[in-house]
Amino acid sequence: MASTPPGPAPVANALRGRCPRCAQGKLFRTFIVFRPKCSACDLDYRAFNVGDGAATFLILIVGAIVTGLAMWLELTRSPAWYVHVALWVPLTIVLTVILMRVAKALLIALEYRHEARLGHL
Template identity: 45%
Template sequence: MAYRPGSEPPPIPAGLKGRCPRCGEGHMFDGYLSVRQRCEVCDLDYGFADAADGPAVFVMFIVGFLVVGLALWLEFAYTPPVWVHVALWFPLTAILSLAIIRPLKGVMIALQYHHRAEEGRLESK
């Protein structure tokens, strides 16, 4: 499918799938988290893409909320030994973090493209 101007896909589904925010067909990522130079379908230059620490902050909030909530529930409901907490929550934290960092980074980049976000500049008179 060739890119048609004005036919951009919705940014959130495109970002979650790691697809190009302009055509929805090309891949956004070259590796697990490294962004490609250009889209292989529509030739969009990904030079604008700078998600910075945004995805990591959301991962910390989401995973932290889930893991801490579950750990507290387990502690108050069953009072297990410490090794149970270590055996459960360290792997769960790592797995959840790795599972959601890439989709969140894709969404951040797709939203940057959709809203034409640019680096802030101060204008002097």
């Protein structure tokens, strides 16, 4: 069985948005776009492919949260339809963007830990 490469804890590292190998360099160029490589240890982030994995999980997680809250509000308060729109559209967007950053960072950290980068098969 292959040994696990050393590195920081994936979840803590994902929450901080740091390099999966050294935990010093920043992982993101913009809020949800990866840098090409680590500024501290030169780990090539382009060798990893998180694909649509993060989006797939977020559809399920954010959908369950927002749907549950909308059903609870409708069944307990029965507000006008525009209250639902005013609440759930912004909440869905905010949750998706924030959780997308964490999910992408977590996937790249797990790919690094399990040596699942491109060209490594």
